[in-house]
Amino acid sequence: MTDLHPSFAPGFQARPWWWEAAEPPDRDAPLPDHAQVAIVGGGYAGLSAALTLRRLGHQAVVLDAERIGWGASSRNGGMVSGGLKVASGTLEKTLGKEEARRIALTCAASFPFIEETIAREGIECDYVRCGRYVGAWTPAHYEAMASKVAWIAEITGLPAEMIPKSRQREFLGSDHYHGGMAAAATGSLHPGKYARGLAAAAERAGAVLVDGVRVKGIAQQGGGFRIATDKGELSADAVLVATNGYSLDRRGTASPWLARRLVPLNSYIIATEELPQEVIDRLFPGRRMISDSKRVLNYFRPSPDGRRVLWGGRASFRSVTAQDSAPVLHATMTDTFPELRDSRITHAWTGYVAFTFDGLPHIGVQDGIHYAAGCQGSGVAMATWLGHNAALKIAGAANERFALDGLPFPTRPTYNGHPWFLPLVGGWYKLRDRLDRMAA
Numbered sequence: 001m002t003d004l005h006p007s008f009a010p011g012f013q014a015r016p017w018w019w020e021a022a023e024p025p026d027r028d029a030p031l032p033d034h035a036q037v038a039i040v041g042g043g044y045a046g047l048s049a050a051l052t053l054r055r056l057g058h059q060a061v062v063l064d065a066e067r068i069g070w071g072a073s074s075r076n077g078g079m080v081s082g083g084l085k086v087a088s089g090t091l092e093k094t095l096g097k098e099e100a101r102r103i104a105l106t107c108a109a110s111f112p113f114i115e116e117t118i119a120r121e122g123i124e125c126d127y128v129r130c131g132r133y134v135g136a137w138t139p140a141h142y143e144a145m146a147s148k149v150a151w152i153a154e155i156t157g158l159p160a161e162m163i164p165k166s167r168q169r170e171f172l173g174s175d176h177y178h179g180g181m182a183a184a185a186t187g188s189l190h191p192g193k194y195a196r197g198l199a200a201a202a203e204r205a206g207a208v209l210v211d212g213v214r215v216k217g218i219a220q221q222g223g224g225f226r227i228a229t230d231k232g233e234l235s236a237d238a239v240l241v242a243t244n245g246y247s248l249d250r251r252g253t254a255s256p257w258l259a260r261r262l263v264p265l266n267s268y269i270i271a272t273e274e275l276p277q278e279v280i281d282r283l284f285p286g287r288r289m290i291s292d293s294k295r296v297l298n299y300f301r302p303s304p305d306g307r308r309v310l311w312g313g314r315a316s317f318r319s320v321t322a323q324d325s326a327p328v329l330h331a332t333m334t335d336t337f338p339e340l341r342d343s344r345i346t347h348a349w350t351g352y353v354a355f356t357f358d359g360l361p362h363i364g365v366q367d368g369i370h371y372a373a374g375c376q377g378s379g380v381a382m383a384t385w386l387g388h389n390a391a392l393k394i395a396g397a398a399n400e401r402f403a404l405d406g407l408p409f410p411t412r413p414t415y416n417g418h419p420w421f422l423p424l425v426g427g428w429y430k431l432r433d434r435l436d437r438m439a440a
């Protein structure tokens with residue numbers, strides 16, 4: 001029985017620790033009959049789009065099946081970066097040097113954009129530009145990172161450097177990795193507070209936020225759209241679907257076309273009980289965000305108040321409960337930080353991220369319906385950026401082509417949005433991580 005596992009603290013809760021300070025609230029706005037722009041999905045992408053549309057003078061209504069900010073946007077690790085992992089892959093081979101560079105610069109631009117948004121809107125979300133340390137799982141991974149470090153510094157315009165294992169303790173209180181990379185273009189925030197603050201900014205600007213309304217279908221009608229929901233219908237002149245990892249749902253799917261192009265994947269996080277200050281200082285010198293180079297990666301950080309460790313990863317490729325995943329994450333955490341063996345878990349939670357078959361985030365239009373999705377598990381800045389750019393497009397206010405707009409958006413034959421293959425692929429990735437480490 002997992003609830004008797006010694007790693008659980010008394011009073012353990014299977015819900016985001018972030019919600020202790022910023023649980024997405026219930027709203028009671030009625031469903032309007034008409035929206036100039038209807039936005040389906042009230043996460044960072046939908047809210048950012050609503051904010052931009054309002055600033056450009058367009059009326060925007062955000063519809064969320066649950067609560068505004070309830071999805072990945074109030075559950076994530078709060079690590080803010082420009083999604084460069086996406087752009088540093090094999091893009092040059094598939095798209096050519098010039099387009100790959102345009103995409104990399106576009107991804108990197110999400111980082112200053114979120115910083116500007118937080119500052120301009122006065123969003124109190126514990127934002128700090130703290131930098132990131134990426135631990136190398138093997139010496140070969142270290143070499144691969146070293147070959148990209150100059151490129152990352154150039155694209156982000158901020159320093160990035162390789163840290164040999166002999167210096168690792170300046171960045172991380174563990175010898176678990178074979179050195180790593182320290183990159184300055186990363187910040188940290190409290191995701192629940194950021195979702196709440198972005199919602200407040202959109203509302204202040206005049207957007208209407210409606211929760212508890214599930215969109216079940218969108219059809220073209222005249223020059224606009226009819227949107228069927230579980231609370232009745234509304235019409236709209238334009239529609240943006242920003243449902244990301246929550247796109248497919250048996251209770252109603254806004255865009256089956258989009259769901260067929262996204263692979264939803266659970267990511268899991270645990271929070272430890274409060275730890276002595278000197279422990280946090282020793283484990284996280286400089287209070288950076290940490291991730292590693294494994295195929296099945298770990299990501300971890302101190303909580304914004306500097307009292308807990310928040311440890312995240314893909315504990316399972318089957319959709320297990322947060323409670324079942326917690327002991328697995330605890331064991332991984334203590335592999336890296338053995339001194340946390342006796343520290344117990346107060347919270348565990350999960351949420352869906354969305355991967356795409358080409359590894360890229362996308363905005364675009366299909367059958368007249370706009371979409372913004374596919375942040376590959378790294379969407380705090382990117383979803384904010386995608387929503388903004390989708391809004392510029394809807395408003396006809398984009399000055400230049402956004403590099404992630406209108407790219408071919410692949411799916412797979414017979415794929416309907418239900419990733420039955422994940423346990424197989426995930427098992428293979430885990431095995432390869434183990435083999436790589438054994439050979440290191």
Ligand SMILES: Cc1cc2nc3c(=O)[nH]c(=O)nc-3n(C[C@H](O)[C@H](O)[C@H](O)COP(=O)(O)OP(=O)(O)OC[C@H]3O[C@@H](n4cnc5c(N)ncnc54)[C@H](O)[C@@H]3O)c2cc1C
Nearest residue numbers: 041043044045065071072073076077079215351378379380
């Ligand atoms: C555990 C976890 C850790 C993560 N860590 C990080 C991190 O540290 N750094 C980082 O950059 N990214 C991270 N991410 C990813 C990041 O949180 C997401 O990329 C981002 O929040 C996506 O925002 P979004 O607005 O596109 O989608 P979401 O915030 O998921 O919002 C989608 C919304 O759509 C609604 N919806 C779905 N279908 C319908 C429908 N039919 N009708 C009405 N509403 C509907 C849902 O209720 C949901 O609220 C993490 C994600 C998770 C789950």
